[in-house]
Amino acid sequence: MNATVAVTTLFYLTITAALGYLGYRQTASAKDYLLAGRKVHPVIMAVSYGSTFISTAAIVGFGGAAAVFGMGILWLTVLNIFLGIFIAFIVFGKRTRGMGHKLDAHTFPEFLGKRFDSTFLQVAAAAVIFIAMPLYAGAVMLGGVSFLTVALGLTQNMALLTIVLIVGLYVMFGGMKGVLYTDAFQGGIMVVGMAILVWFAYSGLGGVVTAHEQLTAMADKVPAALTGKGHRGWTAMPELFSPLWWTLISTVVLGVGIGVLAQPQLVVRFMTVKSDRELNRGVVIGGLFIMLMTGVAFVVGALSNVYFFSSAGKIAVAAAGSPDNVIPLFIKQNLPEWFTAVFMITLLSAAMSTMSSQFHTMGSAIGHDILEKGLGRKSARPVRVVRIAMLAGILITTLTAHYLPAFFKSGATIIVNGTALFFGLCAGAFLAIYALGLFWKGITRAGAVSGFISGLLVSLFVLFFVFEKVAKPLGLCEALFGVPTLGAGTPLGNIDPLIFAVPVSLLFAVVVSLFTPRLGDAHLAACFPD
Amino acid sequence: MLGLGDWGVGLAFVLTLGSAALCAVYGFLNWNKPAPAEEARE
Numbered sequence: 001m002n003a004t005v006a007v008t009t010l011f012y013l014t015i016t017a018a019l020g021y022l023g024y025r026q027t028a029s030a031k032d033y034l035l036a037g038r039k040v041h042p043v044i045m046a047v048s049y050g051s052t053f054i055s056t057a058a059i060v061g062f063g064g065a066a067a068v069f070g071m072g073i074l075w076l077t078v079l080n081i082f083l084g085i086f087i088a089f090i091v092f093g094k095r096t097r098g099m100g101h102k103l104d105a106h107t108f109p110e111f112l113g114k115r116f117d118s119t120f121l122q123v124a125a126a127a128v129i130f131i132a133m134p135l136y137a138g139a140v141m142l143g144g145v146s147f148l149t150v151a152l153g154l155t156q157n158m159a160l161l162t163i164v165l166i167v168g169l170y171v172m173f174g175g176m177k178g179v180l181y182t183d184a185f186q187g188g189i190m191v192v193g194m195a196i197l198v199w200f201a202y203s204g205l206g207g208v209v210t211a212h213e214q215l216t217a218m219a220d221k222v223p224a225a226l227t228g229k230g231h232r233g234w235t236a237m238p239e240l241f242s243p244l245w246w247t248l249i250s251t252v253v254l255g256v257g258i259g260v261l262a263q264p265q266l267v268v269r270f271m272t273v274k275s276d277r278e279l280n281r282g283v284v285i286g287g288l289f290i291m292l293m294t295g296v297a298f299v300v301g302a303l304s305n306v307y308f309f310s311s312a313g314k315i316a317v318a319a320a321g322s323p324d325n326v327i328p329l330f331i332k333q334n335l336p337e338w339f340t341a342v343f344m345i346t347l348l349s350a351a352m353s354t355m356s357s358q359f360h361t362m363g364s365a366i367g368h369d370i371l372e373k374g375l376g377r378k379s380a381r382p383v384r385v386v387r388i389a390m391l392a393g394i395l396i397t398t399l400t401a402h403y404l405p406a407f408f409k410s411g412a413t414i415i416v417n418g419t420a421l422f423f424g425l426c427a428g429a430f431l432a433i434y435a436l437g438l439f440w441k442g443i444t445r446a447g448a449v450s451g452f453i454s455g456l457l458v459s460l461f462v463l464f465f466v467f468e469k470v471a472k473p474l475g476l477c478e479a480l481f482g483v484p485t486l487g488a489g490t491p492l493g494n495i496d497p498l499i500f501a502v503p504v505s506l507l508f509a510v511v512v513s514l515f516t517p518r519l520g521d522a523h524l525a526a527c528f529p530d
Numbered sequence: 531m532l533g534l535g536d537w538g539v540g541l542a543f544v545l546t547l548g549s550a551a552l553c554a555v556y557g558f559l560n561w562n563k564p565a566p567a568e569e570a571r572e
Contacts, residue, residue: 071539071543072538074539074546078545078546082545082549086553086556212532212533216533216534232535232536235533236535275564277560277561281561283553283554287551288550291549291550295546
């Protein structure tokens with residue numbers, strides 16, 4: 001354990017706890033607790049959105065993936081910024097904010113439930129979130145734990161307990177304000193850490209173009225196993241329609257790139273600001289933030305091949321042992337020692353800022369959407385109910401994080417898989433009906449319900465029986481059909497579930513809506529901003 | 531392009547910077563929209 005790292009980490013945790021306490025002091029009502037009073041500053045909202053979006057998966061997991069795939073993975077950054085920020089804020093965000101205010105919706109499931117006048121949809125969406133999110137949250141938690149064990153020399157279980165206690169307390173008591181304040185602080189640290197990282201990576205290789213040229217010249221160093229799958233070097237796209245191309249485009253780029261639009265913990269951010277002006281201002285910060293996060297992680301991950309080859313005569317993955325170790329080892333070997341402490345805190349910030357929103361979303365799904373709205377269990381103290389539900393979510397997530405390593409093989413692979421799985425599931429179940437609900441008055445309650453159910457079922461079927469990354473370790477397909485995946489030997493095993501689920505969900509929602517009674521004009525007038 | 535191996539990656543690199551710039555330009559052009567008076571009415 002390095003003393004500088006330990007002191008920096010403790011200092012960081014103290015400030016985080018203080019900001020959580022500030023959120024607690026400023027929370028007076030259920031609206032404060034769930035939506036920060038709908039009066040959040042645009043910079044805080046945008047940085048919070050970005051830091052919730054970006055977990056350790058984006059930096060370490062996908063950074064390591066960039067060391068394998070190369071810079072073609074930058075297409076994910078393009079989608080992250082264009083879809084995840086520009087379209088999300090300007091097209092989806094403004095309509096969601098206006099409609100959310102008119103409907104007085106406090107959560108994403110409540111937004112769907114009120115838009116389609118369906119308590120079933122609100123409860124079912126909340127149940128999907130509460131059941132699936134612990135996988136994603138557990139994966140992110142593991143990312144934070146792995147760095148805390150190194151930074152403070154803690155055992156795995158002690159690190160798990162520490163991170164759960166700190167994040168759990170400030171989310172449970174600070175509510176959305178606690179989440180937003182700590183997110184903004186953590187996002188600021190992430191910006192500094194990643195800006196320093198990209199500066200060192202490029203300047204160490206003589207500048208942007210020179211660095212790229214050195215990586216391009218290494219195309220003949222790609223292992224035969226990867227060239228056989230379509231790899232053509234770290235600065236070129238994989239061969240069209242090769243297995244590697246399918247994995248890169250469908251899972252990595254589309255799975256995460258499109259999945260972001262229907263993330264409950266991100267959509268709710270749009271409802272925390274008071275006008276569209278805040279969203280216009282937030283776009284500036286959001287675009288730059290995401291570019292500095294995924295853009296930098298992907299470029300550095302790919303360029304690390306040049307560094308490792310010149311120092312050890314091996315490509316990055318061979319030198320580091322696995323994709324997950326590439327970024328940490330690159331920093332340890334090539335950057336000043338003081339930056340190790342900065343980077344540790346950057347990664348811890350990335351994990352904690354995502355976890356806090358996950359806990360908040362899980363708690364509100366059970367406490368607000370299912371118990372209070374769905375089952376009609378009105379409470380004189382609704383915030384207390386959400387807090388207790390949040391505690392249940394935190395405990396389930398902690399247990400999931402504890403047992404996840406036995407399911408997947410190694411550390412950050414879990415983070416990438418857990419993230420892709422949740423993003424894909426949300427996109428399959430929610431994206432089509434959420435988008436139609438925002439822009440089409442013709443979608444009916446039956447259309448929305450059938451779109452939700454069909455998207456969810458297709459997502460689950462593909463995940464459990466076809467999508468190799470999940471179906472294989474899960475073993476359900478092996479047990480029932482005697483093969484690890486029904487997509488074995490075809491590109492289907494590499495294609496993200498949302499590629500199938502979103503079109504099916506869209507088709508069901510539209511077709512059923514055309515043959516079922518429309519929602520009343522009075523209801524539609526209450527939904528749509530003038 | 532920019533020392534990169536093919537146009538697919540080159541385009542991704544340029545569009546990464548371009549989409550961040552698009553966000554910045556859009557945000558600054560609409561910094562005060564809707565105007566405070568309109569917002570007060572809302």
